[in-house]
Amino acid sequence: MTQSIERAKIRRITGNIFKGSVGNLIEWYDWYVYTAFAVYFSSQFFPKGDPTSQLLNTAAIFAVGFLMRPIGSLLLGRYADRNGRRAALTLSISVMAGGSLIIACTPSYGTIGVLAPIILVLARLLQGLSLGGEYGTSATYLSEMATSGRRGFYSSFQYVTLIAGQLVALGVQIILQQVLSEPDLKSWGWRIPFVIGALGALAVLWLRRTMDESEQFSKMSSESRASAGTVRALMKHPKAVLTVIGLTLGGTVAFYTYTTYLQKYMVNTVGLQKEVVSWINFIALLVFVVLQPLAGMLSDRIGRRPLLLCFGIFGTLLTVPLFLILEDAKNPIGAFLLMLVGLIIVTGYTSINAIVKAELFPTEVRALGVGFPYGLTVAVFGGTAEFIALWFKSIGAESLFYYYVAACIAISFFVYWRMGESSKVSQIEAELDASKKKK
Secondary structure: OHHHHHHHHHHHHHHHHHHHHHHHHHHHHHHHHHHHOHHHHHHHHOOOOOHHHHHHHHHHHHHHHHHHHHHHHHHHHHHHHHHOHHHHHHHHHHHHHHHHHHHHHOOOHHHHOOHHHHHHHHHHHHHHHHHHHHHHHHHHHHHHHOOOOOHHHHHOHHHHHHHHHHHHHHHHHHHHHHHOOHHHHHHHHOHHHHHHHHHHHHHHHHHHOOOOOOHHHHOOOHHHHHHOOOHHHHOOOHHHHHHHHHHHHHHHHHHHHHHHHHHHHHHHHHOOOHHHHHHHHHHHHHHHHHHHHHHHHHHHHHOOHHHHHHHHHHHHHHHHHHHHHHOOOOOHHHHHHHHHHHHHHHHHHHOOHHHHHHOOOOHHHHHHHHHHHHHHHHHHHHOOHHHHHHHHHHOOOOHHHHHHHHHHHHHHHHHHHHOOOHHHOOHHHHHHHHHHHHO
16 A cells, blocks of 8 residues: 555656656757757848858847846746746746747748847747746756655756757757758748747646646745745845856856857868758767766765766866867767767766755745846856857857866866755755654
8 A cells, every 4th residue: 555655656746747847848949949940040030141140140149038037037936936836837838939939920031121130039038038937947846846865866857858858959950951951941941840849838838737836835834935036035045046156157158068059060160061960969969868867866876066076177177178179070970979078078067957956945935046046147158158159250269269168167166166065955855854843
């Protein structure tokens, strides 16, 4: 009887984590479709000119979308801490669906002129708002729903689905590249993935309405609810806020460099064909997905800090050599292996960053605490990584970008070195222990 109850509990936890994760997948698919298809639609939204200039414009809008992420994390983080994780996750997916649909339906520059890039910016602002709220709330929900001793494993699925969203975007890109000609992709085919994203978001909206609320939020005391989700309450935890900023800085720059910018780098700098680069990215990211739960499981056994330190050390020392070698990697297999090395290094951050941040804050400000300082850091550093890289390339100093990435990782390494082991001082576990003692 006890075993059947335990199995039912595990199934329920797994079901809720799936519902939370699949929504995360769609959100990130919608976000990544933009950069995956930028090489095709950039000419549709801007005047004719140099392809690098058009890509620079689309990269700038990609960065502008990131500026909304702190605002989204502030608004939806507050909403999640006051009204529940499920309600906030449902709202965020609705906003993302709207942004994708707008992009899919926006006429080209040749049809409506300057209104085309303006509408594109507005749509990306909506998507940035949605994604900003999604990250903190999703990380909080997965961390709270996971069982004690397996929180690293379960919370790693945030990046499993995050990367899976990019994989789906790349998969759609590969399929369309096979069935449509490049002129068709540039003319109208690029709209298809945005329509898919909008429809997928509507399906997830229904799933998220059937999720359970996390037990920790449901049992939050009336005293805690009174100040839940306020910036004043968050500022009672300044060390935790600064820790989130510090541990995110290097991780977000490295992540967007190796997963987002590298695709354009292989085309524009290395000189590989777009179709070949799509396959390199797809296979490398597939391996990256598999690594996340393995690393998350490892963190449950040895702690979170050792993985962060490994990322900091190897990221600082190997980023510049990896890019310098990649510059001359005309062989697709060599390019794939170099990208894979970079992704293995980044796994030390991606697999556990959600649970590390969630363990730093109490329930009443957890979604806001995880999301807001993260959103600020990503807006300043992650969202601008691609733009900075392209800018360095445009002035003929692309190699300086490699050193910039290494320097950002080095700063985060210092934070990892100074911080304690979050699993040993976890606010999540402390609250659960306190609740058991009251019983």
